[in-house]
Amino acid sequence: MDTEITLRVDGAAHPLAVDTRTTLLDALRERLRNTSPKKGCDHGQCGACTVLLDGRRVNSCLVLAVTVGDAEVTTSDGLAADGQPHRLHRSFVEYDAFQCGYCTPGQVCSAAGVIEEARQGWPSAVTGDVTDEPDLTDAEIRERMSGNLCRCAAYANIVPAVAAVAQSEGVRR
Amino acid sequence: MTTIDRLVGAGVDRIDGPAKVRGTAPYAFEQDPGEPIAHLAVVQSTVNRGRISRLDATRAEAMPGVLAVLTPASAPRLAEGLSSDLPVLQSLDVHYQGQVVAAVVAETSEIAAAAIGAVVVEYAAEEPDVVLSTDRADLYAPEQLMAGFDTDSVIGDVDGALAAAAVTIDATYETPTQHNNPIEMHTSMARWDGDSLTMWDANQGPHNIVNDLAKGFGLDRGQVRIISPYVGGAFGSKAFPHPNQMLAAMAARVVGRTVVFELTRPQMFTLVGHRTPTIQRVRLGADADGRLTAISHEVVEHTSKISEFAEQTATPTRVLYAAENRRTTHRLARLDVPPPTIMRAPGETPGMFALESAMDELASALGIDPVELRIRNEPTEDPERHVPWSSRHLVECLRTGAERFGWAGRDLRPRMRTEGRWLIGTGVASATYPTRRRKAQCRISVDGRGGTAPVRYLVEIDGSDIGTGAWTALSQIAADALGVAMDAVELHIGDSRLPRAGGAGGSTGLASWGSAIVLTARDLRRRLDDEFGGQVPADGVTVDGGIEGEGPHAKTHSMHAFGAHFVEVRVDADSGEVRVPRATSVYDAGTVVNAKTGRSQFIGGFSMGVSMALHEETLTDPRLGHYVNHDLAEYHVATNADIGELDISWLDHPDELANELGLKGIGEIGITGAAAAVANAYWHATGLRVRDLPITPDKYFRELGLT
Numbered sequence: 001m002d003t004e005i006t007l008r009v010d011g012a013a014h015p016l017a018v019d020t021r022t023t024l025l026d027a028l029r030e031r032l033r034n035t036s037p038k039k040g041c042d043h044g045q046c047g048a049c050t051v052l053l054d055g056r057r058v059n060s061c062l063v064l065a066v067t068v069g070d071a072e073v074t075t076s077d078g079l080a081a082d083g084q085p086h087r088l089h090r091s092f093v094e095y096d097a098f099q100c101g102y103c104t105p106g107q108v109c110s111a112a113g114v115i116e117e118a119r120q121g122w123p124s125a126v127t128g129d130v131t132d133e134p135d136l137t138d139a140e141i142r143e144r145m146s147g148n149l150c151r152c153a154a155y156a157n158i159v160p161a162v163a164a165v166a167q168s169e170g171v172r173r
Numbered sequence: 174m175t176t177i178d179r180l181v182g183a184g185v186d187r188i189d190g191p192a193k194v195r196g197t198a199p200y201a202f203e204q205d206p207g208e209p210i211a212h213l214a215v216v217q218s219t220v221n222r223g224r225i226s227r228l229d230a231t232r233a234e235a236m237p238g239v240l241a242v243l244t245p246a247s248a249p250r251l252a253e254g255l256s257s258d259l260p261v262l263q264s265l266d267v268h269y270q271g272q273v274v275a276a277v278v279a280e281t282s283e284i285a286a287a288a289i290g291a292v293v294v295e296y297a298a299e300e301p302d303v304v305l306s307t308d309r310a311d312l313y314a315p316e317q318l319m320a321g322f323d324t325d326s327v328i329g330d331v332d333g334a335l336a337a338a339a340v341t342i343d344a345t346y347e348t349p350t351q352h353n354n355p356i357e358m359h360t361s362m363a364r365w366d367g368d369s370l371t372m373w374d375a376n377q378g379p380h381n382i383v384n385d386l387a388k389g390f391g392l393d394r395g396q397v398r399i400i401s402p403y404v405g406g407a408f409g410s411k412a413f414p415h416p417n418q419m420l421a422a423m424a425a426r427v428v429g430r431t432v433v434f435e436l437t438r439p440q441m442f443t444l445v446g447h448r449t450p451t452i453q454r455v456r457l458g459a460d461a462d463g464r465l466t467a468i469s470h471e472v473v474e475h476t477s478k479i480s481e482f483a484e485q486t487a488t489p490t491r492v493l494y495a496a497e498n499r500r501t502t503h504r505l506a507r508l509d510v511p512p513p514t515i516m517r518a519p520g521e522t523p524g525m526f527a528l529e530s531a532m533d534e535l536a537s538a539l540g541i542d543p544v545e546l547r548i549r550n551e552p553t554e555d556p557e558r559h560v561p562w563s564s565r566h567l568v569e570c571l572r573t574g575a576e577r578f579g580w581a582g583r584d585l586r587p588r589m590r591t592e593g594r595w596l597i598g599t600g601v602a603s604a605t606y607p608t609r610r611r612k613a614q615c616r617i618s619v620d621g622r623g624g625t626a627p628v629r630y631l632v633e634i635d636g637s638d639i640g641t642g643a644w645t646a647l648s649q650i651a652a653d654a655l656g657v658a659m660d661a662v663e664l665h666i667g668d669s670r671l672p673r674a675g676g677a678g679g680s681t682g683l684a685s686w687g688s689a690i691v692l693t694a695r696d697l698r699r700r701l702d703d704e705f706g707g708q709v710p711a712d713g714v715t716v717d718g719g720i721e722g723e724g725p726h727a728k729t730h731s732m733h734a735f736g737a738h739f740v741e742v743r744v745d746a747d748s749g750e751v752r753v754p755r756a757t758s759v760y761d762a763g764t765v766v767n768a769k770t771g772r773s774q775f776i777g778g779f780s781m782g783v784s785m786a787l788h789e790e791t792l793t794d795p796r797l798g799h800y801v802n803h804d805l806a807e808y809h810v811a812t813n814a815d816i817g818e819l820d821i822s823w824l825d826h827p828d829e830l831a832n833e834l835g836l837k838g839i840g841e842i843g844i845t846g847a848a849a850a851v852a853n854a855y856w857h858a859t860g861l862r863v864r865d866l867p868i869t870p871d872k873y874f875r876e877l878g879l880t
Contacts, residue, residue: 019281019283019284021283021287022281022283026282026283029202029203030210030212030281030282033203033205035196035197035199035200035202035203036195036196036197037196038196038200038356038357038405039202039358039435040356040357040358040438040805041438041804041805042437042438043438043804043805043806045438045804045805045806046356046438046805048356075196076194076195076196077195077196077197079195080195085191085194085195088194089191089194089195092190092194093186093187093190093191093194094186096186096187096190096769096770096772096773098190098193098194098640099406099640099641099642099770099773099774099777100355100356100357100404100405100406100407100639100640101189101190101193101194101198101403101405101640102200102355102356102357102405102406102640103356103405104193104194104196105194105195105196108194108195141813142813142814142816143813143814145813146812146813146814146815148813149356149805149810149812150356150813151354151355151356151406151408151781151810152406152640152773152777153776153777153780153781153784153811153816154773154776154777155780155811155812155813155815155816156776156780156816156818156819157773157776158813159813
């Protein structure tokens with residue numbers, strides 16, 4: 001069964017008809033041909049499809065397109081403003097925080113989510129005193145980025161890439 | 174031409190980086206075929222061995238949006254001569270669980286996925302035979318191993334030397350079935366124009382995919398074009414063609430439209446290969462000073478009934494240490510399993526876990542420092558081929574690593590350090606991987622626009638970047654060889670229309686493609702100098718060149734990369750949880766072309782070794798014959814939180830005999846020995862020797878005798 005929806009993606013509205021079974025990921029990749037988010041498992045297990053939904057990170061393979069409504073979908077490509085790379089984009093390249101690059105747009109979106117979550121004071125499983133000011137230590141970044149698998153295992157470079165941006169955003173001491 | 178600083182060796186940012194971080198670099202599915210794409214999904218066998226007794230696709234065929242259902246009865250006939258599981262849908266026989274028995278092509282992926290559930294298949298099945306053991310009566314010696322290695326090597330009197338040795342170790346190590354699991358699932362998108370096939374495909378070398386498609390569909394090689402500029406990881410599974418390419422091409426021909434087949438994650442466990450499980454008996458004999466007198470490494474592993482893949486597991490044992498008496502053997506069982514394939518450092522990865530664990534056990538038995546034990550057994554020449562090394566700096570790796578890690582003063586005894594609940598230990602292991610190169614052709618053209626326009630060099634070679642950094646490293650190599658800045662080089666790779674080269678595999682990429690580029694560039698410069706007075710003529714110049722294969726010193730020298738890993742392990746005394754907070758690795762890999770992407774290769778290899786040590790295991794149900802944990806929630810790979818501080822460095826010793834660049838290859842050396850270093854540190858922390866990977870928390874209690 002098809003349903004008419006309008007997806008707001010990276011600042012533009014896209015009216016389209018989708019099968020009610022269509023995930024947000026497949027709507028983006030297969031209907032809109034926005035292939036910034038990647039499919040690595042289609043089961044919410046790898047994080048390659050991570051996008052921001054009204055600023056919060058989600059596995060887009062676990063979101064049905066018909067449930068998105070008016071929420072703003074932001075892909076890694078959409079984090080680039082006016083054609084200029086986002087600070088996280090530059091940091092990931094500088095620290096070589098990827099190899100094949102396939103999980104990377106998801107890692108970047110996840111990192112953007114992590115920084116925002118820290119700014120709002122959300123604790124993680126490794127946070128000591130949850131009343132403290134947020135501080136994205138290496139251990140915090142490792143924990144919070146662990147929903148995004150990287151089979152090339154660039155983890156040791158992802159941590160400093162995120163840390164550098166967290167520092168400049170004031171969420172890492 | 175201007176003279177500039179050498180780019181080779183510099184830590185240049187990836188040239189494909191800006192597109193990759195934004196997600197705009199087009200992987201296979203993301204290319205534009207120029208017409209609407211139809212989607213393919215497959216029905217897989219639920220038995221390991223038998224024959225299809227009934228197949229009814231009527232319901233699926235009637236579903237709106239279904240374009241075609243392909244079955245063994247209806248699928249186009251492929252030409253004879255395809256091997257392994259490539260003759261897809263050509264027979265009713267089933268050889269492994271997960272074999273494709275039908276395929277649906279539909280307007281959308283949702284319709285295709287739903288329609289496969291409407292295909293009814295019944296089987297006349299036999300009991301699956303999937304359990305590997307050393308006492309199987311049907312173990313056999315293959316004619317040769319992968320990559321042409323001899324099946325066995327026997328030198329001297331191993332049993333006599335073991336009987337006479339002051340100290341002996343006799344231990345059996347096991348590694349489980351493992352799966353490559355690149356994050357980009359294998360994907361093939363096929364389009365026919367008349368009798369010409371274009372395929373956008375995820376692979377490790379477009380030329381490697383052409384042959385079987387041409388053969389299967391009765392085409393000339395020139396009628397098949399494979400395009401793969403960006404590939405989302407591979408680790409071996411994308412080296413050879415698998416059923417996905419055949420199916421996509423077949424389906425596109427049937428429906429007359431572009432068809433894409435993107436595997437699901439569970440299908441990644443059955444349709445594109447795996448690393449064989451191994452059972453390895455290692456026996457070492459040494460004198461009281463720790464000098465090895467005998468090394469025996471006997472391997473039992475599996476292959477499939479429909480193809481032979483004989484992993485070269487004991488081959489590192491042929492080169493790593495000196496000993497007069499030596500024996501390595503490989504025996505296979507043919508099981509009802511999918512065809513195994515290459516997975517990062519096939520052979521060396523499981524083999525080095527066994528050998529380097531045994532060396533640690535020997536060090537412990539002798540009461541000798543395990544670093545010192547390795548140094549005492551350093552061979553002056555290749556101990557089996559009796560030829561000199563092209564270069565070998567393993568001892569320097571061990572000494573440098575020990576210094577950087579802070580090895581000095583380590584207590585030889587296990588279970589001596591605790592911190593609260595944590596048992597702390599450190600371990601070491603060597604690393605080694607062969608240095609080879611393959612035939613590669615290259616074309617370099619320079620345009621003659623002249624005037625004020627900057628001179629541009631077009632470098633064309635069918636190399637492949639599966640995440641290795643080849644886009645950047647080859648541009649650096651070309652720029653240096655041409656004597657120009659990197660932005661004067663336009664590199665084209667990942668397309669079978671380009672000059673033929675071997676794929677990314679065996680750590681041969683830069684050794685092969687890089688050497689081809691260097692020689693072709695030299696030829697171009699010579700022609701410009703000799704024929705055009707050093708100026709680019711108005712209509713430009715094009716030069717074809719390359720290398721034929723192994724270099725002149727390959728037969729007279731033994732060529733290998735080396736390394737040493739030092740690892741700290743913490744084990745929770747209450748839960749058995751294992752952490753790896755820090756590690757040091759030092760490599761003897763010759764020239765490292767790009768210090769930034771090269772370091773990432775070492776990091777990635779080592780981290781995959783940690784993943785192997787602690788997490789990775791595909792479980793096979795012995796009765797039902799299937800892979801039980803066939804997704805990323807159940808097949809665990811290392812996450813960010815599993816990897817600690819990594820201190821990565823390399824020695825500055827270009828190998829002048831290896832190739833034009835003095836490099837030894839770095840894609841695989843990092844994983845070799847890594848799992849043994851972790852296991853050895855685990856023993857040092859706990860006093861428990863786990864000889865079957867992975868070292869999961871339950872084995873802590875098993876070894877303590879509590880389960």
